[in-house]
Amino acid sequence: MSASSLIAIVEDDVAIREALADLMEVFGFEARAFDSGEAFLSVHAPGLFGCLITDLNLKGESGLQLQRRLRAVEPSLPVIVISAQPDSSARAMALASGALAYLTKPINDQVLLAHLTQALGRNTPRA
């Protein structure tokens, strides 16, 4: 459970990044989108975000590396990993690194909403 309801989106594919940001908007969540883990970390401060949605296959540092670095600074931040790879080893590694969920693309909005709700500790989103 997190005090903040601001959601961070890290995704290097611009179309998906915009789509996720729009989805957050219609969900009624505040969201900030980043095109890399580095960009996110440069803004990140403990408590600022209520949840991180990150792509696994980022051009620079991978989602997995981001997850590990984040664990050092804010281990309690819920992380939802999204990926185009359905393979179980990537899923296992993400979950072993503390991810709340591992969702494969294309993402089902209901499932994502359920995980976000769980991450933010709220039964329903605002609005």
Add this chain to the structure above:
Amino acid sequence: MPLRPLTPEASQGRPAAAYWQFDLTDAWELLDASVTRGGPGWAKDGLERFLARVRIVGISEAALLLFDLPWDRAGVMGRPLGSLWPEAGLATLSDLLASLAKAQTDTVLTRQIDDMGHLADVVLMGWRPAEAAGPGLAIVSIQATLDTGAALLAVGAGPARPRSLISSLPVPLWDVDARAAGRVFERLRADGVSDLDDYLSRRPDLIDIACEIVVVTDANRDALALMGAADVSELQRPVSYLFALARDAARRIMLAHFAGERNHVEQAKIRTLDGRVRDVLLLVTFPVPGEQLDTTLIMMIDNTDALEAEARLRQIQADFSHAARLSTLGQMTASIAHEIKQPLSAILTNAETSLRWLAKDDPNLPKVTQLAERIAAGAQRASDIIARIQDMAGKRQPRHAPLDLNEVVLESVDFVRHDSSEKSIRISLDPADERLATVGERIQLQQVVVNLLINAAQALEGVAPAAREIQVTTSREEPGSVAFSIRDTGPGIPPDDLDRIFGGFFSTKAGGMGIGLTICQSIVAAHGGTITATSPSGGGAQFRVVLPARPQA
């Protein structure tokens, strides 16, 4: 009338006599107006039809020598008369035979021929002996003068001719007596024929006749082995058996002989005595004046296996080229699946978001409009990717088209970018800041770039992740060339290998087929370009492809 054949000894160099025996039984029925015009002269095709029905049933040794026939007496039986008699004498002989058929038995008829091949002052005397078994038997005796005494002597020396050195040579060799063909050529020249090619087009039967009158006199052990013969006598026959599958070769050999060439070489197929078909390199050496004129040499080099191997290799290369393309495709499948899921994912999310907006009491219609536009764009992107894969997988004819090498290289880098980033490989791009116009097959050139990038990535496997880098550069070259190079920070290529890596089946990888670079090279070569590999002083390996620039309009 008693038959008194003369011996060759008695006729040597002097007016010679000889006789032939013919069976006219089958030709009898043709002796009417349909083949003759009632007097001298033959109706159209009449002569040929008549001759085809006349069978040779006997010949004297003297006639064999006089007519310079390479067979023994039994060997002549049953052969077409047209292949044995000089053409100049055929009409006269036929007239004689036709007249004999109509005349009483034992009536002697004579004909004269001034010039008949190498025989001059020819007198034919014919009769049908009353005491013969059937009325169809006709005997024709010949008296003639040889135009050169030497010709007869050479014939006489034939059987005793010492075996030449061909027997000791370790390649299949045939010793051939082609003088009969030479005489045919002389006669044709005398008749004003200068273009044998044209003549053979009108008289193709002359090729078959030549194959019957040119005769193998000797063959060596390797020739026996090649032909599957047990004894040389099996090969001492008219050369027709050598040209059963290569009539065109026989024709070209005749043209070369007629033109007075020394040698003729060509690739041909032969059928062996035991029915196998072999590919051979056929070499014919004709004698020139001063040499033994009866010695034309035919050599055959059996290169069936080499040709088969070459054909197999070509097939393998074609198969591999396709397999390698599919394998390249396989290696890219992860990238492609990833690439295609991205737009699909965005489309789905945008659609879901749109539906959520539309379900609200206060739908954000401008937002929904924007989302719909993004859905359309995403669908287009997915469709483009699929088209690109279809291009890549399709085994279609190359289509050369103007293209920008910059674009080709950058697109190809996109194919492997995902795979590379997973392997912590940084790809740095240094493209030329202008269009690099060239002409080529986009997919093939992409295959080259992708293959080289995959090679580079593989070279980086043993390198610390932080140091894994591939530098991709495109540039304009002077004069009139465009180029790209792909350099990795791997261990480089050992100097000894630099020359071999394009050679095919060269691989440093345990499971590698070693054909990637060969295919790259053949594609680049097909585009009129070059590909080189170097180990630059800074380390790593560099592959550089230079292609002709497309002239700017």
